[in-house]
Amino acid sequence: MDLEAFVATKEVVVESEQIASDTASAWDNLLEEIAHRPKRATERKQDRAKRTEQQILNAALRVFARDGISRSRIADIAAEAGISTSTLYEYYKSKEDLAYDVPLSHLADFFESYHANAASRTSARERLLLYLVMSADYAREHAEWARLLYLEIWPSVFVSDTELRHSIDDFTRVILFLVKEGVAEGWVAPDRNPYETVALLIGGVNQLIITWLLYRKPKNLTRAGTEMAERLIAMLENEVRR
Amino acid sequence: MDLEAFVATKEVVVESEQIASDTASAWDNLLEEIAHRPKRATERKQDRAKRTEQQILNAALRVFARDGISRSRIADIAAEAGISTSTLYEYYKSKEDLAYDVPLSHLADFFESYHANAASRTSARERLLLYLVMSADYAREHAEWARLLYLEIWPSVFVSDTELRHSIDDFTRVILFLVKEGVAEGWVAPDRNPYETVALLIGGVNQLIITWLLYRKPKNLTRAGTEMAERLIAMLENEVRR
């Protein structure tokens, strides 16, 4: 091997390391950004008020999950939170406003939890698998929240430009990112529209979660989520090898 | 070939014809039942009243699609229909009641239209493909209706036991039926949970429709729906050949 060839080889290696590093940092940046997004604009000054805010959110989650958003009354939520109706209005200007804020903290919690667990996974394939599995499992663990998000808010939230909408957009962006990396890694067909692939993945898992929320079937959502996630990814891999 | 063998062969043939015929009639029965399900319990006696009912439904569809169900007011719908608020209550006992009735007629129309188109398809594979493609295409053709159904009602309707819920259950049952037939036909993996397969199919297509309703992307929903449906079925077929 002459010098020129050696240098060229070395350059290629360096370049590929550079790319890998870029990708890695892009991934970290994405998760960083997403985990930090959900933050209420108005910060309460007193401890008491912070407690009140939390009580409102907890109460709202319970009442919304029990009665459904449209049937829930502000007065009930306030009573459940142990405050007066007018105090609640000090925190949220309408029921809609409140409904859009309730799922946020759990969503942030999910992202954080995923971020921690994903650290040990290096390939996009592993990361995507974990993401889908954790989505289902998180819904099982927080059924009230999931009921609210998946059955009442998810599709319709997009109509208006809320903080929650951005968070759900983030949820999609993560998958899109991993699908594109999957193409780079060679296990996702490059000639498929990545948005279509994302729709397929999210749709499949969400439909599974929705079915569970409604009928508590399949009995074991964690197992079913894993099965579905593995199946979806295997299907994508099958598309490549031909 | 001796007589006994001949008889045996003949019996087998007869038996298999019998099965095929049973399956065919099961399919027809299913579609028949489904197409005829959506019917209001209370039938109006006067023509004028039937017109009024139609005007209410049309007005409700427009207003709901424009403002969203929760923001829509009964008074607006009544005005749009050219009747008084109290007359509207003569027809529907609440806004919720109305919201659940609005999508029904289109859904029945879809089933009917599918029934007509599916007649020429003999295999479950072709029938399923048509079903998924037509779902997407029907949403494109009736965007207001689709917006109401997919973004506002579909997930949450299951909470209560309504006529609409049964219709949406029917929508699922058709797919489940075809998936099971697909196993019999040999192009769907028999070791997969058919409910999981159904979730995957519905989820993928619905997610595509939802994305289109929200962002009008992909631009051409008919084409994207066809692509998605073909891809999903190809994926199922890929699972078998290994």
Added chain:
DNA sequence: TATAAAATCGACGTTTTATCGGAAAATATT
């Protein structure tokens, strides 16, 4: 502990939902 800011609440006005009794229109009966 005095003070200003923040948070809470009860009273009350507004909007939306829902009911009711009778008028008007359509249909049935003679």
Added chain:
DNA sequence: AATATTTTCCGATAAAACGTCGATTTTATA
């Protein structure tokens, strides 16, 4: 055709839920 009966429609109004405001209490801070 005239009248009785049923069906449909609507104005008035009650009931319920939403949302506001000023007075009062609590908290943070100096």
